[in-house]
Amino acid sequence: MGSTGAARTMPVQELAGALGTPDVPAPYVVRTHKDQQLSSAVVAPVPVIDHGRLLQKDDSANEAAKLRSAIESWGLFMVSNHGVDAAVIESMRAVSREFFRQPLEEKQRYSNLICGEQFQSEGYGNDWVSSPDQTRDWTDRLYLKVEPEDERRIALWPEHPENFRDALHEFTKKCGKLKDELLRAMGKLLELDDDDYFVDQLGEKALTNARCSYYPECPRPELVFGLKPHSDGTVVTVLMVDDSVGGLQVLKDGVWWDVPVVPQTLLILIGDQIEIMSNGIFKSPVHRVITNAKKERLSVALDYSVDPEREIEPSPQLVNEKRPALYRKVKVKDYIATYYNHFFQGEMVIDTIKI
Ligand SMILES: O=C(O)CCC(=O)C(=O)O
Ligand SMILES: [Fe+2]
Numbered sequence: 001m002g003s004t005g006a007a008r009t010m011p012v013q014e015l016a017g018a019l020g021t022p023d024v025p026a027p028y029v030v031r032t033h034k035d036q037q038l039s040s041a042v043v044a045p046v047p048v049i050d051h052g053r054l055l056q057k058d059d060s061a062n063e064a065a066k067l068r069s070a071i072e073s074w075g076l077f078m079v080s081n082h083g084v085d086a087a088v089i090e091s092m093r094a095v096s097r098e099f100f101r102q103p104l105e106e107k108q109r110y111s112n113l114i115c116g117e118q119f120q121s122e123g124y125g126n127d128w129v130s131s132p133d134q135t136r137d138w139t140d141r142l143y144l145k146v147e148p149e150d151e152r153r154i155a156l157w158p159e160h161p162e163n164f165r166d167a168l169h170e171f172t173k174k175c176g177k178l179k180d181e182l183l184r185a186m187g188k189l190l191e192l193d194d195d196d197y198f199v200d201q202l203g204e205k206a207l208t209n210a211r212c213s214y215y216p217e218c219p220r221p222e223l224v225f226g227l228k229p230h231s232d233g234t235v236v237t238v239l240m241v242d243d244s245v246g247g248l249q250v251l252k253d254g255v256w257w258d259v260p261v262v263p264q265t266l267l268i269l270i271g272d273q274i275e276i277m278s279n280g281i282f283k284s285p286v287h288r289v290i291t292n293a294k295k296e297r298l299s300v301a302l303d304y305s306v307d308p309e310r311e312i313e314p315s316p317q318l319v320n321e322k323r324p325a326l327y328r329k330v331k332v333k334d335y336i337a338t339y340y341n342h343f344f345q346g347e348m349v350i351d352t353i354k355i
Helices: 011-016 051-055 061-073 086-101 104-108 166-187 199-204 272-277 332-345 349-353
Strands: 049-050 076-080 118-120 123-125 139-146 208-213 225-230 236-240 247-250 255-258 266-270 286-288 296-305
Touching: 011 139, 049 061, 051 061, 051 166, 051 225, 051 247, 051 349, 061 076, 061 166, 076 247, 086 236, 086 349, 123 286, 166 199, 166 208, 166 296, 199 272, 208 225, 208 255, 225 332, 266 332, 272 349, 332 349
Parallel strands: 049 076
Antiparallel strands: 076 266, 123 139, 139 208, 208 296, 225 286, 236 266, 236 296, 247 255, 247 286
């Protein structure tokens, strides 16, 4: 998304540092009543899938059953034994933390505002503020395209810390393999003719974006979102959550549940694109992030999308008389283009293509 007229916003990290009183500026305060239950004590019993076992020929039935139940009930799950080395994860965590700890001027070398004015989705900064009514989120982010590799805008990849680029490259490579293996396992669950169906749908020019999100301490967590409720516009999202600070919540049966922090796991979120391709058998969950008065929080997400130039639709194998297509065919680029406008208004873009 690129647009002019972006309202300049101060990084939340600067704002948090500057606040002398226990108050937050009005644009960050959540106004609609339905969003006001900003705390939650109910921990979601989200299953942990042993990825190594899921891949084994003779011993995968139990993990596959767990995977199906996790996807059907929560739309998200954790994976252990996932093949992404602890060192690769820790390095990604460390470089992201170090990036945000640098002085503002250093981070702004990678700003998502061209000449301080024109918004681009890639780079360091905040959301584009399109209207004075927009509720702002208590987070700063660094958003980078990592795949296709030849479309990387390396000038926006931080030079400091000096191993940032290598760490992100390695993390992406390892998580990409995990993502393909999980998509194959999901194809199997749906008994598609070809286990590679979802991997093939991604296309040669599949898009992967990395999103490093930093959520500073917030003086009024009961009034402010770390990240507004949304479902991911991806096929799947691989998420490295903070290793000690929770805050991610998922909506199920009208209740917000805390997603637990389980060491050494990665979190997988079902995205809208696989909801569409699975004809609604897989559902992308609505989730949000709440803030914390005492602790900062960091996460790194890899957003996996079908090639934006391609169209997606429910797999013909999952459409029949009993279950007609539930979604219209849509060009991925168009889907992504309208995603943020809906996000800002607290709406789900997937609702616009339901038949
Ligand atoms: O920070 C998190 O845990 C979640 C981030 C998220 O939902 C997103 O980037 O789409
Ligand atoms: Fe998300």
